[in-house]
Amino acid sequence: MQIEVPQIYRGITSNLIATTYPTTLQGSVAFTINGSPLSASITVNSGKATFPFVTQSLGWQDIGVSFSQLNNPNVFGVAHMWVNVLPSKGPAIIYFAPPRTALAYGQSQIFEITSPSGAISSFTAAGGCIASGLTITAISGSGECILSANAPYGQGYEGAIANTSLKLVLGTQTAKILSRSEQQGSGRNIDLITGDNRTNAGMGINWKVIKGDANCSTASGAHFARARILGPCTIQGTAHGVAGVWAPYVVTQVLDTPARAVSGRQVAQYQKSLLPPPS
Structure with a gap:
C-alpha cells in the first residue's frame, strides 16, 4: 500500500490519502502520527481512503497508515512517510x-x-x-x-x-435619438427620435426650443417627436427621473434647415440675416 502526504502547515487542514494495491481489495485503514493513533477505522473505497488532518505541532512528523482486509486479518499492509510541518502563512488574501x-x-x-x-x-x-x-x-x-x-x-x-x-x-436613461445623418422627414419637418417618444425607462420626453425659437417649433406625442425647421436652432428633450432608480434625462440637438426643404427665396433671406448690419 501507499500513503500520500502533502506539505503540511500548522493549523491548516490537509488530506492524507492511502491507496491499496490491488484497488479491488476490500477493507479499512487507520492513520497514525509518530506511532500513536490519528484516526478511527476508515473504509477503503475503490482502493482509496482519505483523512482530513490538522496539527498544531511543528517540525518532522512520522505519518503512518495500516490496512486490514475485510474478513481476512492475515492480509494487511503498512506505509509511512515523514513530513516537516511548517508554520502557517496566515489568512488568505482575497x-x-x-x-x-x-x-x-x-x-x-x-x-x-x-x-x-x-x-x-x-x-x-x-x-x-x-x-x-x-x-x-x-x-x-x-x-x-x-x-x-x-x-x-x-x-x-x-x-x-x-x-x-x-x-x-442612479441609472442613466437613454433614448433612440436620431443623429443628423439619420433624421428623416418631409419638407421642413424633421423626426427627432425613432420608435415611441420615451426613454428606456418608459419616461415620456418633452421637447422645447432653447435657442433660435424664431426658426423652430416642436411637436411631440406618445409615438413621435419632430421639429419644424426654418433656420438654425437648438432643441432640448427632457424626461423626469425615478427616485432611487433613474436619473433625469436630457438631450440637446443642434439643427439647421435641411437643404432639400429650402426655397431660393428662403436661402436669400437666411443669407441676408447673416450679413452684418450696414454701417
Whole structure:
C-alpha cells in the first residue's frame, strides 16, 4: 500500500490519502502520527481512503497508515512517510478585480476574484444588487451593495472571508435619438427620435426650443417627436427621473434647415440675416 502526504502547515487542514494495491481489495485503514493513533477505522473505497488532518505541532512528523482486509486479518499492509510541518502563512488574501467603487442601476459587472490559497469557494452579494456566478447586477440606484468572497485553506494559507462595497448610483436613461445623418422627414419637418417618444425607462420626453425659437417649433406625442425647421436652432428633450432608480434625462440637438426643404427665396433671406448690419 501507499500513503500520500502533502506539505503540511500548522493549523491548516490537509488530506492524507492511502491507496491499496490491488484497488479491488476490500477493507479499512487507520492513520497514525509518530506511532500513536490519528484516526478511527476508515473504509477503503475503490482502493482509496482519505483523512482530513490538522496539527498544531511543528517540525518532522512520522505519518503512518495500516490496512486490514475485510474478513481476512492475515492480509494487511503498512506505509509511512515523514513530513516537516511548517508554520502557517496566515489568512488568505482575497483580490477583487476590477477595483470598482460604484455601480449604476441596471448595470452589470463581471468580477475576477482570486486568492493565493486557491479558487474562491463562494461569492455572494447583499443590499441593492444580486450575484449570478461572478456577475453583479445593480437592482437599486441608491445605497450600497456588499460583496463577500470566501477563500478556502490551501497552499499554506488559512481560509478567509473578505468583503468589499459598491456605491449604487442612479441609472442613466437613454433614448433612440436620431443623429443628423439619420433624421428623416418631409419638407421642413424633421423626426427627432425613432420608435415611441420615451426613454428606456418608459419616461415620456418633452421637447422645447432653447435657442433660435424664431426658426423652430416642436411637436411631440406618445409615438413621435419632430421639429419644424426654418433656420438654425437648438432643441432640448427632457424626461423626469425615478427616485432611487433613474436619473433625469436630457438631450440637446443642434439643427439647421435641411437643404432639400429650402426655397431660393428662403436661402436669400437666411443669407441676408447673416450679413452684418450696414454701417
